Amino acid sequence: IQNNNILITGGAGFIGSSLANRLLPNNKVTIIDDLSMGDFSNLSSSSNLIKIKGSVTDKALLEKVFEENDFDYIFHLAAVASVADSVARPYETHQVNFDSTMAILEILRTKKKSIKRFIFSSSAAVYGDEPTLPKQEESIIRPLTPYAVDKFASERMVMVYNDLYKIPASATRFFNVYGPNQNPNSPYSGFISILVDCLKNQKPLTIFGDGEQARDFVYIDDVLQALLLIATSDQSLGQVYNVGTGAKTTLNDLIRFSQSDLGKEVDVKYTEPREGDIKLSISNIQKLKKIGYNPKYNLESGMKKYLDYEF
Ligand code: UD1
Numbered sequence: 001i002q003n004n005n006i007l008i009t010g011g012a013g014f015i016g017s018s019l020a021n022r023l024l025p026n027n028k029v030t031i032i033d034d035l036s037m038g039d040f041s042n043l044s045s046s047s048n049l050i051k052i053k054g055s056v057t058d059k060a061l062l063e064k065v066f067e068e069n070d071f072d073y074i075f076h077l078a079a080v081a082s083v084a085d086s087v088a089r090p091y092e093t094h095q096v097n098f099d100s101t102m103a104i105l106e107i108l109r110t111k112k113k114s115i116k117r118f119i120f121s122s123s124a125a126v127y128g129d130e131p132t133l134p135k136q137e138e139s140i141i142r143p144l145t146p147y148a149v150d151k152f153a154s155e156r157m158v159m160v161y162n163d164l165y166k167i168p169a170s171a172t173r174f175f176n177v178y179g180p181n182q183n184p185n186s187p188y189s190g191f192i193s194i195l196v197d198c199l200k201n202q203k204p205l206t207i208f209g210d211g212e213q214a215r216d217f218v219y220i221d222d223v224l225q226a227l228l229l230i231a232t233s234d235q236s237l238g239q240v241y242n243v244g245t246g247a248k249t250t251l252n253d254l255i256r257f258s259q260s261d262l263g264k265e266v267d268v269k270y271t272e273p274r275e276g277d278i279k280l281s282i283s284n285i286q287k288l289k290k291i292g293y294n295p296k297y298n299l300e301s302g303m304k305k306y307l308d309y310e311f
Contacts, residue, residue, distance in 0.1 A: 001232060002026040004116070007071045009056050009100070010078030012038030014182040014190075015121070015174075018220050019075060019227060024048050030069060032056060037081065037189075042181045056100035066107045072116045073231055074108075076101060079151075082188035083125055084274050086147030097150035098157075105161045117231050118169040122155040122240065123148065124216070124281050126173060134216075134284040137173070137240055145276035155240060162238045170236045172226065175244030175283050178302065179220030180309045191251060192217060192303075196310055198266055199258055205266050209273035211252040216244035216283045219302030222295040226288060233291045244283030245295050257303065262311075 004027045010016040011031030017038065020029050024046045031043070034055040043049060054061045056078040079097050080086055086093040101120060108115065127135045128142035143149045155171045162169040182190050184197035198205040226243045230236045255266055285293065297305070 001073065001228060004028070004072035005069060006030070007032070007065070007069070007074045009033070009074075009076050009104075010038065012040050012042055012051070013077065013081070014038070014042075014179070015177060015220065015223060016075070016077040017042035017181055018179070019077070019224055020044075020049070022224050022228075030065065030071075032061070032065065033078065037183045037186065039183070055096075056103070057095045059103050062100075062103055062107060066111060066113065070113065074104065074115060074118045075121070075227065075231070076104060076118065077121045079121065080147070081190075082186070083145050083147045083276060083278075085188040086145050086150070087274070087276050090146035093146050094150050097147065098154050101154040102157060105157065105167060108167050109161065109165045115168060117237075118158065118167055119227065119231050120155055120158045120169065120171040122171045122173045123151040124173050124175045124242070124244070124283065125278065126152040126155070127278075127281070129278050129280070131280070133280055134246060134282040135242065136284045137242060137287055144278065159238060159240070168237055170230045170238070171240040172230060172243045173240060173283075174223065175216040175218050175242065175281060177220060177223050178217055179306050191215075192254065192306075195254060195258060195266070196306065199262055199264050200310060202264075202267075205255075205268050207251055207268055207270050208277065210270065211255070211268075212250050213273075213277065214248045214250045214280045214282065216247060216281060217249055217254075217299055217302070218244045218295070219297035219305070221305075222297055222302075225295070226293055229288075229291050229293055235291050239287075241288045242283040242285055243288065244285055245298065246283055246285050247298060248280070248282045249299050254299075257299070261303065262307065
């Protein structure tokens, strides 16, 4: 993507800032972020960058931004990213994770905005715990939490706007993304960011459940590759894609791996599982591979790159 005008909601957050930094040298990038989890310091300084501190639930702000800009690409990454946080705050989560999507789609429809692509970040959480693995895009959808319901509803609404109103759109179902600049400072942060923070600062780690729950952990660079492919492929129009690696890793695997790799003991405490927590989540990525996706990192090389950056 070059010489385009791009909006990234959640652009100061983990995935958003990584994407912005990749696009900034050759594009104009506008960021909206409420800085609840993100930080503008994640972003490279650039004359191509416009930073707006505000919430995607603020319709007046969205309208103003769209009045002042004609965007080519919109990456809607702003979200309450934590499944457990959504269980604690279902209504606030809904406003951020669903209403904001509709608000943007409505502006695009009613103001007849012509864009190249709207990319919505959905989640592997939509599949829930239905036991067939790995998850394919056509697998049974059984959301278990407000987070998963809103991600699926948003994703479907985006596809309806694509089909009925010709707002060109695609969606990603991210599995568990990790890497530098993922904020570890909340009990609701991503597991790997918390683990790395515990290793660095010798803090105790809490595991919810027996640690045998498994995820498909995907390194941020592979996620950027996927986002850029999906945004620019003709084939991906109106389509949703799993974004993962296809590999299974349990939390206990991760602790063993980090300890052996760094030679540091982690003080682990096991406690009750979280409500709505998924036991096993692994992706089938054949569909994404058909448009050229070729993930470069397995857990070992991804963790190594992340840890080299952190230590
Ligand atoms: C994660 C993402 C979510 C994404 C989904 C896709 C975050 C915060 N969540 O949800 O945005 O849509 O993947 O699959 O990035 N855990 C502990 N101790 C902790 C923290 C977590 O044991 O201190 C456990 C959780 O109970 C869970 C696992 O680690 O079993 C992963 O949790 P988390 O990193 O929050 O990710 P998901 O819920 O899978």
